[in-house]
Amino acid sequence: MITDMKPLIEINQQAIHLLYKELGVVNAVRFFKQFTRGYGNYTQERDVLFANKSLDEIVSEIEKRRKKK
Template sequence: MTVQIHPLKEISNRAQYVLIRELGVVDTLRFLNQFRAGSGDYTKEREELFKDESVKSIVAKIKSQRNINP
């Protein structure tokens, strides 16, 4: 048995075609965007953002937001 290896560009084009056909352009773009690499250093940003917070205080804020926006 022989397996034909297709170029990655060809596979990507075929996959995009199928996604667009099945999901539409907007949902295909939304789906593909979740795999794009971000930028920055999330670890540093998270430490700065939550430096004065505890898990308990973060959970309390989440719960209070849920009560405001049910």
């Protein structure tokens, strides 16, 4: 069987539509997110964010933020 090759953009749009239809928007987005690599350098960001802080200080900040919600 020989079929016409669709443009990749058309295939992507059709696949996204099918995923939304079958899984719902939320679960389709969750599916897509597993394939994204993210960005930035968490190791460097973490070193800057938590520099000179003890574990107790970090836990205390987390607890304060949770109480505000």
